[in-house]
Amino acid sequence: MVFEEISFYPGKVTYEDFNIDLNKPLDYENDGLKEDMFKVQYPDKFILDIGWYDGVNNFIVYVIKDFDWDNPVIRTECDLVHLRCHTEICALFIRELLSKN
Template sequence: MISEKGKRKLIYKDQLFYWFVKLDEDYDIPYLHIISDDKQLCLVYRVNQISDEFIHPKIGVLKSDKMKKGLYCFFSPIADEFISTHNVRAILNWHEQQDENLDPIEVRVPTNPFEDIDFKDGYVTHIETDFSRDSLREDMLQVIYPKGYLLDVGWYGASEGFIVSIIKDQDWENPIRKTRKSIFNLNEAVVKSIEIIGKLMMDK
């Protein structure tokens, strides 16, 4: 159902589109919705993805005559803390340029998000491989890196999810990076954290 509150109009290539930002009902996360006037195109985009350096921005295609329904990586990152017609046009441009044979990202609950991760120069001191609900705990993963860096992942309940932290010199009160993730994007966040740690070690 389309919310009328805050709905705005945009003409793109001689077609009328409606766009609005609406909070997700489960997690109160703002999403940009873009819908064509004939309802043949419906796209969603989580607001403020660019500031999240742990994941690559993604767009959800709910309905399209051109693309398959699903989640896609957005390869034209734009400033998205505040949504404007500039963002909407950029997303519509992205949709226009995509190959109709492109397959969406496979979204499934991973059995073990840590599986097959290359921890590079890190030394794994603790790792959990059982992600069944009863086995989730605050200590899921700890990896020690040179120059005092540490990668930590813990489960903090359904409301918080998994928290990924990059710690320096055991300063747990002031993590260098910290993000909350679901099991669906935990693997991506951990892999990105390893890249961030690698860059930090090179810079100092």
């Protein structure tokens, strides 16, 4: 699993449907690539969300505040190789924001 070693504290994983075989090219993952793949809910109405978007042919990692999907705090595109790193950076970013409150 891509995310098993990432600490999402103090968030809670609320959705996990990331079933990508890391040993296969993404061309063989048509059924597993979708917009809703992974979500973490945090205090203060923060969300970390990960999905695959055909229009950009990449994963997008979002940090959302107050359910404002039209104005994400962070929106970063990445391939599978960099997904873990981008996700970890976003989780740390949220943790840092929450520690300042």
